[in-house]
Amino acid sequence: MKLSEIPNFVDEVIATGCAICAVGHDMYVLGDVQEIEAAGSELRRIGEKxxxxxxxxxxxxxxxxxxxxxxxxxxxEPPHQTGWTSQPHSFSTICFEDLGTQRQRRQPSGALFEGAS
Incomplete structure (x- = not known):
């Protein structure tokens, strides 16, 4: 993908019914699990395009x-791991996408994440 294609990519993902959005400054999600499953073939086509x-x-x-x-x-961070803390805690990548083939793990929220570890 080229930098100039980002707006069109986002528009096409939105058109599938997926609520693509950034999560913080380090990752983005294509949508929730149900949206991604429902739009699977269309998202694969977009990924290939x-x-x-x-x-x-x-x-x-x-x-x-x-x-x-x-x-x-x-x-x-959970209190039982480090004691009570108010320090922000980032987590590693939860979803990897490789040309339409996804290896994914579900989070309790049901969202699939893409991002840097």
């Missing part, structure tokens, strides 16, 4: 934030 986009991840996130499609989240 635009090709690899990992090199543009920060640009996709910046674009999503610029159009108001973002959620800011502060993650807290």
């Amino acid at each position: 635009y090709g690899p986009r990992d090199h543009l991840q920060t640009d996709v996130i910046a674009y999503l934030r610029s159009i108001g499609r973002f959620v800011d989240v502060t993650w807290m």
Whole structure:
């Protein structure tokens, strides 16, 4: 994918019914599990059309934030692991997408995440 194609990519993902949005400044989600499952074949077609986009991840996130499609989240470490803390805690990548083939793990929220570890 080229930098200039990001707006069209986002528009096409939205058109599938998926609520693509940035999560913080380090990752983005294509949508929730149900949306992604329902739009699976269309998302694969979009992935094939635009090709690899990992090199543009920060640009996709910046674009999503610029159009108001973002959620800011502060993650807290569980108290039983480190004692009570108010320090933000980031987590590793939960979803990897490779040319339409996804290896994914579900979070309790049901969202699939793409992002840097």
